[in-house]
Amino acid sequence: MDWRKIGAAAVAILAICVTSATAQAPAVPASYDGLKVVFCGTSGPLPVKDRAKACTAIQAGGTLYLVDIGPEATENLLAWRMPMAAARAVFVTHLHSDHIGEIGEFNMQSWVAGRPGPLILVGPPGVEHLAAGFNEAYGIDHGFRNAHHEHGAVKLPIAAGLLKAQVVPPPASGTTVVWRENGLTVTAIVVHHNPVAPAYAYRFDYRGRSVVVSGDTIKWPPLAVAAKGADVLIHEAQNSDMTKQLSQGLAMMGNERMSSIMTDTLSYHTTPVEAADIARAAGVKRLVLSHLTQAGLPMYNPETFTRGMDAGGPLDWRLARDGMTIELPAGSAEIKFGQF
Numbered sequence: 415m416d417w418r419k420i421g422a423a424a425v426a427i428l429a430i431c432v433t434s435a436t437a438q439a440p441a442v443p444a445s446y447d448g449l450k451v452v453f454c455g456t457s458g459p460l461p462v463k464d465r466a467k468a469c470t471a472i473q474a475g476g477t478l479y480l481v482d483i484g485p486e487a488t489e490n491l492l493a494w495r496m497p498m499a500a501a502r503a504v505f506v507t508h509l510h511s512d513h514i515g516e517i518g519e520f521n522m523q524s525w526v527a528g529r530p531g532p533l534i535l536v537g538p539p540g541v542e543h544l545a546a547g548f549n550e551a552y553g554i555d556h557g558f559r560n561a562h563h564e565h566g567a568v569k570l571p572i573a574a575g576l577l578k579a580q581v582v583p584p585p586a587s588g589t590t591v592v593w594r595e596n597g598l599t600v601t602a603i604v605v606h607h608n609p610v611a612p613a614y615a616y617r618f619d620y621r622g623r624s625v626v627v628s629g630d631t632i633k634w635p636p637l638a639v640a641a642k643g644a645d646v647l648i649h650e651a652q653n654s655d656m657t658k659q660l661s662q663g664l665a666m667m668g669n670e671r672m673s674s675i676m677t678d679t680l681s682y683h684t685t686p687v688e689a690a691d692i693a694r695a696a697g698v699k700r701l702v703l704s705h706l707t708q709a710g711l712p713m714y715n716p717e718t719f720t721r722g723m724d725a726g727g728p729l730d731w732r733l734a735r736d737g738m739t740i741e742l743p744a745g746s747a748e749i750k751f752g753q754f
Contacts, residue, residue: 441495445476449623451740452496453704455487459512462710465736466490467512470627470648474598474620480504481616481627482513488520490736494754499528505600506537507629508613518548525575526559532578536592538612545579584612589640597621603640605631607682617641621744633688638695645742645749647698652683652707653719660713690723690731700749704734
């Protein structure tokens with residue numbers, strides 16, 4: 415066996431992989447003068463190709479924040495070479511698994527990348543249990559990595575690898591400021607996703623630019639009030655007719671259990687038409703529909719999914735997909751869409 419040839423082949427394969435990854439996904443700059451949004455997960459909870467579960471990354475200056483992080487989203491962030499070490503906090507909208515399932519992995523990866531302190535987990539009551547649970551689940555792993563990789567200039571302090579909870583009790587007024595740091599203000603907005611309560615949307619304001627992420631909710635007029643004048647509203651969307659079609663199909667196949675569960679979802683989500691109504695009421699400049707429950711499923715097509723959205727009047731809207739980006743430069747009215 416010629417080990418020199420095997421070694422040379424391994425180096426060649428690695429070079430191809432690195433070159434390919436670099437060509438497809440240039441690194442996101444470590445700092446951005448404004449708000450930069452990256453859609454790292456745009457699907458609903460069902461498994462579909464090319465879409466991770468709910469996750470929206472928001473870069474403000476030199477710091478990275480997330481709103482939720484569901485399964486598969488960390489892989490996207492790594493593939494796109496996001497500035498993982500700059501992660502500061504995850505804002506959790508609610509405690510459904512497709513919104514929190516990858517907190518542990520994102521926490522570990524951003525720590526290994528060089529995050530200098532604990533990752534703050536901001537969200538409704540219950541996030542303290544998430545933080546404690548993931549810290550315990552990953553504790554042995556963190557110990558192994560610290561023992562093996564911390565030497566010389568490479569430091570992996572265990573304390574920096576922890577999750578730290580910041581619990582947000584439901585505000586009586588419906589909104590409350592939960593974060594102020596380096597010019598960024600984040601406001602939690604109570605939405606309606608009962609029986610999941612409290613559930614929050616979040617508004618990010620930074621250097622004159624603003625983004626609102628709805629989380630999961632029914633059509634909720636107070637959200638329009640809290641989102642007033644924002645540059646971008648990112649709102650969840652579920653097409654009710656498609657949901658009923660899926661439920662009926664499952665029943666015909668004899669899967670009454672999943673048919674019932676799909677029917678239940680009709681009571682606590684927003685249709686695309688309803689999301690458009692909220693965007694118009696808020697007077698936002700752009701509406702982006704994300705957390706698309708049916709996207710990628712056999713009955714899905716964009717035209718049917720969004721039918722009726724334009725009936726209520728002029729509105730600039732679009733459908734999110736994994737890798738979509740929005741740039742909101744400080745001191746400007748520009749809204750620039752892109753794609754990894």
